[in-house]
Amino acid sequence: MAPGSDLGIVRQQLSAAQSITALTGAGISADSGVPTFRGTDGLWRNYRAEDLATPQAFERDPRLVWEWYNWRRELIAKKQPNDAHKALVELERRSSDFWLITQNVDGLHRDAGSQKLSEIHGNIWNARCTGCGVVEHNHDVPISILPSCLRCGSLLRPHIVWFGESLSTDDLDDCSRALKHCDVLLVIGTSGVVYPAAGFATLAKEAGAFVAEINLDPTPQSAVVDIALHGRAKDLVPLLLQSI
Ligand code: BV8
Ligand code: ZN
Secondary structure (H helix, E strand, O other): OOOOOOHHHHHHHHOOOOOOEEOHHHHHHHOOOOOOOOOOOEEEEEOOOOHOHHHHHHOHHHHHHHHOOOOHHHHHHHHOOOOHHHHHHHHHHHOEEEEEEEEEOOHHHHHHHHEEEEOOOOOEEEEOOOOOOEEEEEEOOOOOOEEEEOOOOOOEEEEEOOOOOOOOOHHHHHHHHHHOOOOEEEEEOOOOOOHHHHHHHHHHHHHEEEEEEOOOOHHHHHHHEEEEEEEHHHHHHHHHHHOO
């Protein structure tokens, strides 16, 4: 790719960077066959994520919410990380200072080998007790509908950040640090509509980072980024590695 091309410019920025941060959304897992939230494949029984991923929905009908998560667990259990997930593992290995922030709860970054990461919306393979708060890793597929805590018998819920719930302060601190001191931020496969993640590109930009977006389409954050590369993450992210 010619150095003056957009891809060439992003590569140059990455090769000169001391510190690199990546922010990913459902689009990076789309190439593994995991449905995105707001794409045409984003519905389940005509419910939207915003209808089901809330404490109110769980309060009202925990069975329905667990059926939705069961459906996603069964689907995700059959999926593998793709070349974009693997390229970010390689980027972590080659960079002296790398951090990955993912909005995805599918666990595919961990499966690929990413270690320096914040799963800011949680992980679909963890469940939290609504009684004693203990968090357990649960890979049962399917999980028993209305699972109960091994310790106190109360109802378990997915250990996931729902709409209207705060992200953990630890994750927010890790993200703030990674966004404020990175030289390059890669924003990969996110529609940029869910906060606080939707504000992360602006945060990094205001702190002086070079921000590149990788997405099939323009998004609300495209106005903020320095360069927008349009294409599939599984094709574009590995191409960026050739500079490091
Ligand atoms: C918070 C877990 C504050 C669930 C998720 C009114 C009421 C209540 C809250 C709000 C409100 N208005 C605003 C808010 C805040 C709210 C919010 O932002 N709402 C939006 C909808 C307006 N945010 C929150 O509630 C957050 N918490 O603000 O707390 C607070 C403070 C004090 C006290 C109380 C509260 C919590 C947000 C977390 C919600 N949980 N997930 C689950 O997954 O089961 S969010 C959900 O959306 C997923 O995590 C997902 O990752 C995330 C973002 O979606 P994307 O990842 O971007 O996916 P999407 O499908 O949208 O886009 C895919 C993109 O990929 C597209 O651009 C597409 O073009 C691209 N793509 C597709 N294929 C490819 C590709 N790109 C490259 N290659 C490809 N092959
Ligand atoms: Zn318990």
